Amino acid sequence: MDARHCQLCGSPTEAAAIEGRERRRCTTCGWVQWLNPAAAAAGLVLLERRVLLVRRAIAPCHGMWALPAGFQEIDEPAAQAVEREVREECGIVVSVEALHDLVWVPEGHRPANVAVYRCKPLTFDLHPGPDVLDAAWFELDELPAELAFSNGPRILWPLRDADAGGRGAGL
Ligand SMILES: [Zn+2]
Numbered sequence: 001m002d003a004r005h006c007q008l009c010g011s012p013t014e015a016a017a018i019e020g021r022e023r024r025r026c027t028t029c030g031w032v033q034w035l036n037p038a039a040a041a042a043g044l045v046l047l048e049r050r051v052l053l054v055r056r057a058i059a060p061c062h063g064m065w066a067l068p069a070g071f072q073e074i075d076e077p078a079a080q081a082v083e084r085e086v087r088e089e090c091g092i093v094v095s096v097e098a099l100h101d102l103v104w105v106p107e108g109h110r111p112a113n114v115a116v117y118r119c120k121p122l123t124f125d126l127h128p129g130p131d132v133l134d135a136a137w138f139e140l141d142e143l144p145a146e147l148a149f150s151n152g153p154r155i156l157w158p159l160r161d162a163d164a165g166g167r168g169a170g171l
Pocket residue numbers: 006007008009010011026027028029030031
């Protein structure tokens with residue numbers, strides 16, 4: 001991740017103590033490499049008691065089921081990114097309803113803040129895109145045993161358990 005050469009002038013960089021930690025600084029023009037987390041967005045797409053998941057085709061968590069998600073483009077708001085990612089990965093159109101959570105994801109080569117949006121599906125027939133292994137609707141009570149990142153404990157299990165409690169009370 002460390003830049004060995006300046007991104008402005010191409011000169012070599014050197015280690016320098018700047019604002020409390022070691023960073024790379026250009027030996028010629030003084031450019032500093034500030035490393036910041038990336039920004040990503042994930043879709044919590046619910047259809048009654050079912051949730052939309054994709055099987056990841058890339059590391060980290062290759063082969064595991066996860067919420068459809070991806071990095072924001074530089075000029076793209078998070079809510080727009082999630083509608084695009086769901087369309088690309090699952091082939092359906094969704095509209096964002098509300099921000100559900102903001103999750104810190106340190107795994108992988110680009111640590112990220114992931115904005116998780118609750119989305120309403122407007123179309124339903126899944127057409128998994130080339131960047132996922134599969135896409136499918138899962139009943140909240142029949143989630144895959146292995147879920148990527150903190151998708152299970154942080155997002156889906158509380159949803160499942162709250163939902164189960166609600167149904168129990170109605171019986
Ligand atoms: Zn430079």
